[in-house]
Amino acid sequence: MTIFEYENDIVILDMGLQFPEENMPGIDYIIPNIKYLEGKEKNVKGVIFSHGHLDHIGAAPILLKKLGYPPVIGLPLTIEMIKHRVEDYSRNDLKLLKVLQVKSLKDKIKLGKFTAGFFQVEHSIMDSVGTTLETPLGTIIHAGDWTMEREEDGSTHVKYTQLKDVKRPSVLMLESLGAIKQGRHATHKELYDNLISIIQKAKGRVIIATFGSQVERVKWVITAAGELGKRVALDGYSMKKNIELASKLGYIKPDKKTMIDIHKSEDYPDDKVVIVCTGAQGEENAALNRIVSGQHRTIKLKKTDTVIFSSSVIPGNERTIQRIKDNIYRQADHVIHGDLMDVHVSGHATRQDIIDMIDQTKPDYYMPVYANHFFLKEAKWLAEEQGFNSNKIFVPDNGSVFELSSKGLTLRKEKVPTEYVFVDGLGVSDSQHVVLRDRQVLAEEGMIVVITTVDSHTGQLVQNPDIISRGFVFLKDNKQLIEDVRKKVKKMVVESDPKTWADTDQIRNDIRDKIGQFIFSKTEKRPMVLPVVIRV
Ligand SMILES: [Zn+2]
Numbered sequence: 448m449t450i451f452e453y454e455n456d457i458v459i460l461d462m463g464l465q466f467p468e469e470n471m472p473g474i475d476y477i478i479p480n481i482k483y484l485e486g487k488e489k490n491v492k493g494v495i496f497s498h499g500h501l502d503h504i505g506a507a508p509i510l511l512k513k514l515g516y517p518p519v520i521g522l523p524l525t526i527e528m529i530k531h532r533v534e535d536y537s538r539n540d541l542k543l544l545k546v547l548q549v550k551s552l553k554d555k556i557k558l559g560k561f562t563a564g565f566f567q568v569e570h571s572i573m574d575s576v577g578t579t580l581e582t583p584l585g586t587i588i589h590a591g592d593w594t595m596e597r598e599e600d601g602s603t604h605v606k607y608t609q610l611k612d613v614k615r616p617s618v619l620m621l622e623s624l625g626a627i628k629q630g631r632h633a634t635h636k637e638l639y640d641n642l643i644s645i646i647q648k649a650k651g652r653v654i655i656a657t658f659g660s661q662v663e664r665v666k667w668v669i670t671a672a673g674e675l676g677k678r679v680a681l682d683g684y685s686m687k688k689n690i691e692l693a694s695k696l697g698y699i700k701p702d703k704k705t706m707i708d709i710h711k712s713e714d715y716p717d718d719k720v721v722i723v724c725t726g727a728q729g730e731e732n733a734a735l736n737r738i739v740s741g742q743h744r745t746i747k748l749k750k751t752d753t754v755i756f757s758s759s760v761i762p763g764n765e766r767t768i769q770r771i772k773d774n775i776y777r778q779a780d781h782v783i784h785g786d787l788m789d790v791h792v793s794g795h796a797t798r799q800d801i802i803d804m805i806d807q808t809k810p811d812y813y814m815p816v817y818a819n820h821f822f823l824k825e826a827k828w829l830a831e832e833q834g835f836n837s838n839k840i841f842v843p844d845n846g847s848v849f850e851l852s853s854k855g856l857t858l859r860k861e862k863v864p865t866e867y868v869f870v871d872g873l874g875v876s877d878s879q880h881v882v883l884r885d886r887q888v889l890a891e892e893g894m895i896v897v898i899t900t901v902d903s904h905t906g907q908l909v910q911n912p913d914i915i916s917r918g919f920v921f922l923k924d925n926k927q928l929i930e931d932v933r934k935k936v937k938k939m940v941v942e943s944d945p946k947t948w949a950d951t952d953q954i955r956n957d958i959r960d961k962i963g964q965f966i967f968s969k970t971e972k973r974p975m976v977l978p979v980v981i982r983v
Contacts, residue, residue, distance in 0.1 A: 448479040448506070449589070449620070449816075450863075453582045456559025457487060459494040459517075460578060460589060464505030464870075468763065472886040474869050478506035481513060483863040488514050492558035493547065496521035497591025498575035499528040499689075500660050508536030509875055511544070518545040520556060520563065522574035524662070527692040549576065564613075567605055568593040571794030572662045573698045579613055584851050586613040588808060589620040592817070594793065595800040597631050603803070610808040618856055619810035622817040623826035624795040632793055635667075642671045645783060651717040651751025653677075656727035656735040657758045659685030664757060665723055666699045672721040673705040680709040682734040682746075683725030710745050717751060727758040729767035739774045748778040756784035759793060801826060802833055812856045814841045814849075885975065893918030894975040895966070897936055897958055903982035906943075912936040919974040928969060935965055951980050 449460040467474040484491065491514055496504055498521075507529050511519065519529060526546055534541045547556060549565055556563040564579040570592045580587040588610050595603045610617075633641075646653050646668075653672075657664050665686065672679045679701070681687050693699045712720050726733030737743040748754075754775050760768055775782055796804070805813060813835055815826035823842045831837050841849060841858060846865035850857050869876055869883070888894075898913040914929050914936075916922060922929060936958060943954065958978035967973055 448481075448510075450483065451561065451580055451582075451587060452490075453560045453584075455490050456492050456561060457484070457490040458492055458558050458561045458563065458580060461497055461503040461591070462494065462506040462510045463500075463502040465502065466761075467869075470887060471869070471883060472890050473871055474883065475871050476505065476869075478509055478868050478870055478875070480864050480866055480868050481510055484514065488517075490559075491517040492561065493518045493520050493556070493563070495519075495563060495578050496525045496529060497578065497589070498522075498570055498572050499525045499662075500572060500592065503592070504529050504532065508533045508540075509870070512537070512540060516540075516543045516545060518547050520547045520549060522549050522576050523696050524572070524574040524693055524698060525576075527696065528689065531688060531692060552576070566607065566610065569596045569605060569794075570594060571664065572660060573693060579610070581614050582851075584853070585616040585618065585811075587618050587620060588613065588810060589816075590622060590804070592622050592624075592794060593800075593804075594625070594632065594796045595803065596635060598634055599637075601631060601799075607804055607807040616811035616851070616855065617808070618812040618814060618851065619805065619808055620814045620816045621801065621804060621826070622795065623801065623815035623822050624818045625793065625797045626801065626815065626818065626822045626826040626829060628793070628795070628797040631797060631799065639667055639671065642667060643675065645753060645755065646671055646677060646721060647675055649718060649753040649781070651749060651753065651781075652712075652720045652722060653753045653755065654722045654724065654735075654738065654746075654748075655755045655757050656724055657686075658727065659683055659725045660689055661758065662689050662693050662698070665690055666693070668721065668723050669699060669701045669705060673702050677705075677719050677721050678707045678712070678715055679705050679721045679723060680707050680712045681723050682709045686723065686725050713745060717749070722746065726771075727756050727768075728761055728764045729771040736771060739771055739778070748775065750778070750780050752779040753781035753783065754779050756782075759785060798829055801829060805830055805833065805835065812839045812841065814843060816843060820844070888973070888975045889918065892972050892974040893920075894977060895919050895932075895962075896977045896979060897932070897962060898979045898981065899936060899940055899958070900981045900983055901940065906940075908937060908940050909983055912940075916974070919972065920970070928966075931969070932962060932965065935962065951982075954978075955980055 448462050451458045462479060465477040467477060494511065494517055496519060504525065519526065526548055530541060530544060533544055552565045552567055554565060560582060562581040564581065566577040566579065568575050568577045568590050575591060577590040577593065595605065597603055655668055669679050681690055690699060694701065709722065712722065724734035726735030730736060738746045738748060741747060813830050815823040827840045827842050830840055841856065846862040848859040848861055848863060850859050893916065895914065895916040900909045901907065902909055912933050914932055920928065939957060939961060955978040959976045963973065963976045
């Protein structure tokens, strides 16, 4: 999410979500921190959405609501996907959503002192768009997520030279995930031919796993299967919904005969069935994992199936994907993924694309964005190699604030708050670090519950303390340790001044601290200690 501000006008670009890392158990996703906008909600003149991927629209239902539903701006598929998410999040809010649909890339939209313009970009979902934001001081050019589709001879379909004519100075903000990608991506024709040949050769079913939002890719599969007279079944809630939205808008026109319900796929011969499903990243609840682990209602893997992974591995998911691949290789004899054949074209630019984009738009300032720091630095170095003035390249961090003034573009000292805002079953919160820490302790060290029952009049122990543990040590093998803990608690209670028992909190804290230390000295583990004092 990027915020642009001019006097009392604010324009926002994208409201994405981030998926949790491995050390964030129980967290569903992370959304942008909008503390900076508190008290400025009325200034927000509009939110532009570059395209419908979750890392660009995923936080929209929550953040739009928090901001009092400022107008949303985007192309049709993006808007449909946002509407669907808002409706999913709180059904009655759909009527509060104000939409300014971009009808043509020539549209200009006035948003306070900003004038928004648009330009075509290529990406792995329809209706991706680049944005220009003109202000009295200069123009921002932001490509959103983009790539340059090329033919075998390297020629491209889209030119960006018109962007050198924007009001100067211009700042090019460029997604740089491809900053270390050499060479060119496979052409769409190469990819399509590969798909056709795999689907044609398959003697059994073809199962293709990808992202729910890779609408473009799914469209090709549907077309390829249709051409070969095979049927296509979709599985995965997000995928079915996205394809339904894209079909409604006429972006996909599947032959009625081609599409079948996943639960009817058994009615057709195996070599006539293509299944497109979610879960290429090994996501636990996605369709592919259910199929592979035998938990799918209708689809069980067969030796004759051909399984295709059609998406690149998101960093951090490697191990999960390797595990699911092992599982597939045990059950099916044909597995295809990017390492073996081009069955996937990245939606992100390569080094050459970045060079060409800078060359065609000739910006005054260049700011690589939307990727890990190391990609951004690589993009900076790449531009420098091409002769771009290094004083005019800025590498932002999350929360960085830049100012464009008559003096040019400068990095300001302050940063805006960017602490993670977590979303989980409990709701939305930026104070869930405590909950998260508890979950980490429970996951890594387990817990031990110490129950002491005391007479409320005398402060005497009524019975032996009870010790219960989960995920810490196996009780049967550690009888001595548990007995020692029990003795220690007993001693603490016996030795304590009965008067202090008026303060149950105090004794609970004592037990937590001392038993915690004792266990650490014996085991070098720090399980969560939960003292319970019962008065009878
Ligand atoms: Zn994207």
